[in-house]
Amino acid sequence: MSYEVVEEKVETDQTTMKALIYRGPGNKEWADAPKPTVQKSTDAIVKVLKTTICARIYIS
Numbered sequence: 001m002s003y004e005v006v007e008e009k010v011e012t013d014q015t016t017m018k019a020l021i022y023r024g025p026g027n028k029e030w031a032d033a034p035k036p037t038v039q040k041s042t043d044a045i046v047k048v049l050k051t052t053i054c055a056r057i058y059i060s
Contacts, residue, residue, distance in 0.1 A: 015034060019032070
């Protein structure tokens with residue numbers, strides 16, 4: 001029995017990324033957005049790996 005290893009290259013667009021856009025409570029969407037670029041020496045690009053939203057309601 002012989003096996004053939006097949007490599008499949010997946011081409012991705014290097015100029016866009018997926019962005020989660022928050023438009024308000026219960027209203028969010030995934031969209032393609034341009035990747036950020038450094039335009040000034042004071043700019044920084046931060047990649048967020050994990051996040052959460054915590055909401056507490058205090059009733060007095």
